[in-house]
Amino acid sequence: MATECSISPAFDIVALAASAGGLNALSCILSSLPADFPARIVVVQHMSGQHRSFLAEILNRCTPLRVKQAEEGEQVIPGTVYVAAPDRHLLVNLDSTVSLTQTEKVHSVRPSAEILFKSVAEKYQKRALAVILTGANMDGSKGVEAIKKMGGKVIAQDESTSQVFGMPAAAIDTGCVDWILPLDKIADAIKNLVMGGQI
Template identity: 65%
Template sequence: MITNPEKPNQNDSKISSTQSPTSPVFDLVALTASADGLNALTQVLSALPSDFPVAIVVVQHLSPRHPSLMAQILNRRTSLQVKEAEEGCCLSPGKVFIAPPDYHLLVNGDGSLSLSQTEKVHFVRPAAEVLFESVAEHYQQRAIAVVLTGGDGDGSRGVQAIKKMGGKVIAQDKATSKVWGMPAAAIATGCVDWVLPLDKIGQAITQLVVYGQLENN
């Protein structure tokens, strides 16, 4: 199913407790990006409200040869708290955890995070496949996976795992992707629920987490 939600109302920066369910419909959002990922992640995360009710985990393909400043940069561009993931740290609502360079990121059933230097997948570490498969295993139908701009096919196997366990999948559309390899590979699996332009993905995530469906569904 492919659809486009309405563009968010810029004045609605909070999720009203009188309008939203008692608890979120989903428990975790997992995003991946590669080429032009900083721009894509900035647009998606900055569109989320400051009281976003679930945790977010991110795999961005990064050079293993240099420390990453991505968490610090995104922390300045969003109302959410963004930090580089550490071994054993715990997920919490409204916080964004980014895989560090040269480490796969995994989520555990108790809500903690693990880092691994097992072999590269699609020639990259961190890889979306590893993250998405751990999310599928432990969060099942309570997970949302999002594939943003990037080359190659990282994430395509992972979105199949997410979908098999009942979760939902969003992919960035071709027109707004700097490189369409990753979204295209995800879409080719037949497991993507919505293909959306970049400026609509943040609002779509919020609608799904809070209401369980998109506004025009």
Template identity: 60%
Template structure:
């Protein structure tokens, strides 16, 4: 799973055997169960990196990485400043930090202002992923209240990336996926139990 060299245009390194390099997942209320369902059905050899924004209580340390690690065969860790995105590893935004993906394939954490009263923000993650990875990015919007992610979905679409939204019938809270779908920029609207298979097909099927 070695990374290929960066090209001269300051694009992030492309991963071998992958049609997409990064999957950005966003969720809020009801999100832990939805994220667990998606990640637990991905193979250990999944060839893209995964970045996750789940709205969390900023006053408490998050146990999300530990919980997901017990339920998945792929590696899960809380994101740290400067992490290099690596295939088959899930990076969770820490509480009260925006998670951003840089053009060199590294991660940044930011305590910049709240976006729509939220930190971390799915919109900021998606917009940074779109700018860095362009048509090699996938955004996934899962269960949650509110509309976080909808602006970022537009950015992913405009840069040639692919957008998946959980269908409203299988979402515990349909606000976030519904707001994404209403943008008109969602490529696939899928029941929760079909999203992981779609990710494997998209990322690894054409490699």
């Protein structure tokens, strides 16, 4: 009989993107994921590039998972949450290492969900799960199209629980979102999808 730890996850990576209201949304989701969560987690939160970010430290206090600011060239591994550095786009390369770039801003932001989602789609294809959370502007809408084109799945936060519905609404308008969920249902959906392949 297979034990829980021997079950292969249905998704290898979960990519989350947020802007306004994102700290609360990310805290809510990550606090509900178990320490032995078997997938990699990468996070883009829009932030000012003028100051040091304490996002990783704040999120570390609310989740049993290890949370760290991503570093150039490091390998992304399951059970760890990698957050984008201020004023750097975060990409996951084909060898599962991280790249941090200062290439042009996308939708006037850096880091951008578009850049992260497109890199995750290319590397992980149908084993990628993207989650687009509360935030302004359209960041992530082209990225979710890339995720779907490569066979991955997309969750968007619903309007009633979003502080700002711009990012989820733009993603939903693409027709590439598989599930529109209230914030308090997203963590369970991620767990069920990663562990069992369905909600």
